[in-house]
Amino acid sequence: MGNRWVGGNRVELLENGEQFFPRVFDAIRHAQREVIIETFILFEDKVGKELHGALRAAAQRGVKVDLMVDGFGSPDLSDEFIEGLTSAGVKVRVFDPGQRFLGQRLNVFRRMHRKIMVVDGTRAFVGGINFSADHVMDFGPKAKQDYAVELAGPIVTEIHRFVLRAIAIGGKGHGWFRRRLRAAAPHDNAPAGDAEVQFVTRDNRRHTNDIERHYRAAIRSARQRIVIANAYFFPGYRLIKEMRRAARRGVDVRLILQGEPDMQIVKTAASMLYHHLLHAGVRIYEYCERPLHGKVALADEQWSTVGSSNLDPLSLSLNLEANVVVRDRAFNQLMSERLDRLMRDHCQQIQTSDLTEWSGWRLVRSFFLFHLLRWYPSWVGWLPRHAPRLHPLEAPAPRGGGATQTDTA
Template identity: 55%
Template sequence: MNKPWVEGNSVELLINGEGYYPRVFEAMAQAREEILLETFIIFDDKVGQQLQQVLIEAARRGVRVELAVDGYGTADLPDAFIAAMTEAGVRFHAFDPQPRVAGMRTNLFRRLHRKIVVIDGELAFIGGINYSADHLGDYGPMAKQDYAVQVRGPVVAQLHASSRQLMAPVLEPPSQVRPLTQPAGQISAVLVERDNTRHRSDIEACYLQAVRAARHRIVIANAYFFPGYRLLRELRNAARRGVQVTLILQGQPDMRWVRALSRLLYNYLLRDGVRIHEYCQRPLHGKVALVDDEWSTVGSSNLDPLSLSFNLEANLLIRDRAFNQHLYQHLTSLASDHCKAVTLERMIRGYWWRAPLIFIGFHLTRYFPRIAGWFPAHRQRLKSVQPEVQAQGDLHEGNT
């Protein structure tokens, strides 16, 4: 990590779509000069349509709107949906769009998984929430539990610079907005990124540093938990030296194989005192953590091979007692009211037939970063999209 911690920020936790969408859409509606938006997924549902409308209105009143989506996560967005925005002046960019083969998406790895919004260089949002109705409670039992933060202050300049750098090949002319640097609060923060060039392991390194320094508590709530061997070892070592280590993981997964992989690691952690809770009320999609009384993080990065070794990710690190305590109280309530505790006794049952899988899973975490290096890394490049207007269709490459 080569960015400095920046003081003088305000950071507010936003929980689920109910907390996030009203804030971010209001901020977009009030934008004067520029909206930079990155996301993994936009669906053509009530949330995606609300995003579409607010961006169209912003573009029509002269705001520069740059929207970057992932070519895999947003591959099913209809051309007509995109065309309505581009005709109004929204500039729509896709990261690594690829044609389907036999109806299947082939661009599985190295996704644009970041979720960042920067408004006029003054206000920013970062977290794990996409633009889809499954982040709202009225979606039903499969509505996601997730988090983001609203940020003001000098650290917004880091988010603005990061988004501007990602979009640099398609920003014509380059952004002229100068981020404000005046203090907006008392919180210290820093943006941490993961990419496939200069920041391949920055997010994982920040987790490792925080866990190694922990004195009395660590709480991690993460949707897809299959981290590398070093982080597993440091969590176990922290529990051994008396730190209360609590993991909140998926108990009602949106993808069943995710929980199966995570459970291969449970024995290794439980036998040294790590506490594991499976969140059972709805699918957990969050990527948040706290250590001791000041350090917290909210962002897009899961603790799995895709996020730690392939995807473009972004997390905000936060140093503030009040924010840390607020997040701790929320996660503690989540664990006590909506989670099922996993015990070592429960995981030992049937251990004889799971032992080979546990062995394989453990060593996959140990060697995966090296294995990941065998896969070719495509260039981190956005392509501007200008679809033909039609009633239906999928996102495809347009003009570059």
């Protein structure tokens, strides 16, 4: 993507599954021409089954429906679930399925971690929320805190082009891409609001660090306030350095991290950075209500971002990710109010007095950690650079769950 500011958009913040899922399912039910979904996780729980029914109904009334799931994030979809979609006309694709070894999934690296939906080329949803029941409160204490946005306006044209191009790269070709784009939606969406938006992606070819660059630029230019709420926090040296510099020049820098993590290693890794950040003046809040899954941030009074990208090695150096960056005072204010409420009512602020005393081992570990953070983007490049496979499942799907053909994404 060109990463350009596009004006004239409406951006609506959706918090958790209670706001996100009703809006998404309503959009699918009212779709007239096309529904395209990319998601890391799709489970066969109550949310997945409702999506299944909505997509089937849309396809049966003539809507073109494309669904892409990640092979690592969505490994256990049954043959019946897939066949129920493909037999209705839904095109289902699995990104890099991989094979299990002794019951373990080994295809960990370079995942399709995006969460995007585009309806009729005129409405788009981007964020961190997967299609699974653990994003709604009645899931229990492990229900996740998360965010997404609904967009309307000219930026949707760019997002629409992006998802269609992803399908074309999977084997349909550029001729198909151009025909589908002409048939699916108007060439340009009319202005729908006042927000300027950039659609920013990360891949392993031309856009390897675009999302991180936007974070660093926002932190570097901030003069008053930065708030980052991120589930998996272990960023590179340059991001850490920009946060520390901002705090030292008087910017109110706040991090909201996991206090009740879904994986203990997440909190352990992040806490290794606490000394460096706190002693530079960065304020750290741990969200203790339930697992934090959000990937959002704001700077000063205009800049905000919402998306799928964590601030960890997988998201910043390996996965396929998508964020929207928003320049709009009203949206920034709403995001600020939501995050302030989160810090005030559901977080515990970490103080320097809460940290254990420095020791010789801690100093040694800190030294190696900082050099790891400084160089890991180069090191992860040594990992296998395979071309991830996109497997289309055509109806009727084989009983063994295999794909009828394989394309390269």
